[in-house]
Amino acid sequence: MSQFSSSDFDGQQYDNFRPVYVESFYKYLLDYHFKTSHEQESESIVLDVGCGPGTAVFQMEHFFHNQFSKIIGTDPSPPMIDTASAKLKGKENNRNLDTKTDITFKTSSCMELSEKLDVKVDMITVAEAAHWFLPFKDFLKEAKKVLKPNGTLAIWGYIDPCFVEYPGLDDFLLSLDYGKDYFGEYWEQPGRSILRNLLSDQKIETSDGFHDIEVRKFTAADYRLKQNLDFPLIIKKKITIAQFKGYVGTWSAVNKRNSVLHDSKEVIDRFFAELFRKAPDLGWNTEVTVLWKAVYKLARSSV
Numbered sequence: 073m074s075q076f077s078s079s080d081f082d083g084q085q086y087d088n089f090r091p092v093y094v095e096s097f098y099k100y101l102l103d104y105h106f107k108t109s110h111e112q113e114s115e116s117i118v119l120d121v122g123c124g125p126g127t128a129v130f131q132m133e134h135f136f137h138n139q140f141s142k143i144i145g146t147d148p149s150p151p152m153i154d155t156a157s158a159k160l161k162g163k164e165n166n167r168n169l170d171t172k173t174d175i176t177f178k179t180s181s182c183m184e185l186s187e188k189l190d191v192k193v194d195m196i197t198v199a200e201a202a203h204w205f206l207p208f209k210d211f212l213k214e215a216k217k218v219l220k221p222n223g224t225l226a227i228w229g230y231i232d233p234c235f236v237e238y239p240g241l242d243d244f245l246l247s248l249d250y251g252k253d254y255f256g257e258y259w260e261q262p263g264r265s266i267l268r269n270l271l272s273d274q275k276i277e278t279s280d281g282f283h284d285i286e287v288r289k290f291t292a293a294d295y296r297l298k299q300n301l302d303f304p305l306i307i308k309k310k311i312t313i314a315q316f317k318g319y320v321g322t323w324s325a326v327n328k329r330n331s332v333l334h335d336s337k338e339v340i341d342r343f344f345a346e347l348f349r350k351a352p353d354l355g356w357n358t359e360v361t362v363l364w365k366a367v368y369k370l371a372r373s374s375v
């Protein structure tokens with residue numbers, strides 16, 4: 073189980089500072105899903121596995137309300153499910169009746185979906201979580217059990233932020249993740265390396281019972297060289313350095329180091345002091361374009 077399940081993990085901070093996913097990607101998902109015909113059933117369901125605080129669930133309510141009647145979010149982390157459920161409750165009165173979808177959150181690992189769910193689903197989404205699903209092939213077997221025939225499996229992730237306008241800071245930013253003096257030793261492995269490799273090891277093959285498999289990746293170099301720009305999941309955010317610091321605070325490695333050495337705040341402060349020395353034109357309120365490298369994998373469950 074990941075550090076996100078630790079009782080002192082702050083699901084609210086995660087929700088405040090993590091990037092959300094672009095509308096164009098959700099449209100891309102719908103196009104992919106409806107490229108083949110699906111039996112008309114009264115209930116059409118999306119299951120978001122590793123839903124965290126409901127990041128993709130609430131977005132999908134907004135973008136998918138005409139196509140799907142129900143969204144289920146599952147996550148093994150009680151703090152994440154509590155944050156997602158509180159958000160749902162808080163929104164209950166403000167949710168637009170026209171776009172309101174039946175949403176439920178459940179505590180569940182990706183390996184017990186068929187046990188925990190009593191329905192078959194049309195689409196499974198996995199946002200920024202598949203690197204924890206080990207062995208990955210066991211997750212694919214679970215996904216097959218709960219997906220309807222021709223159902224879509226959509227997996228995506230992002231990692232290693234850079235400041236687009238400051239290529240000279242790329243290595244220094246990476247040192248915050250991976251440097252020994254910062255958080256390098258506190259990522260859970262092999263999950264972190266799997267994500268850093270853009271899920272290359274999390275293979276979906278026809279022998280797993282899927283077809284129409286599509287895999288694409290995008291890097292900061294692509295963005296800076298203006299290539300591969302039709303990639304539908306470019307994850308970038310114009311934020312202040314203060315907000316970037318808030319995002320760093322959501323890293324599981326920051327939580328992990330703090331649980332061992334109780335010094336993550338000082339370590340982060342030291343990093344930003346050094347950042348301001350290296351780039352004196354930056355201050356807490358300066359806006360930078362933060363871009364993450366990203367990957368997505370789409371596949372259709374074979375009959």
Ligand SMILES: C[S@@+](CC[C@H](N)C(=O)[O-])C[C@H]1O[C@@H](n2cnc3c(N)ncnc32)[C@H](O)[C@@H]1O
Nearest residue numbers: 074076122123124127149181182199200201204
């Ligand atoms: C980085 S968060 C992503 C949350 C959200 N999907 C998003 O897009 O922001 C990764 C999530 O994967 C969950 N996770 C870790 N191991 C898992 C497992 N075995 N099965 C399902 N989810 C898992 C964690 O609890 C955490 O909420």
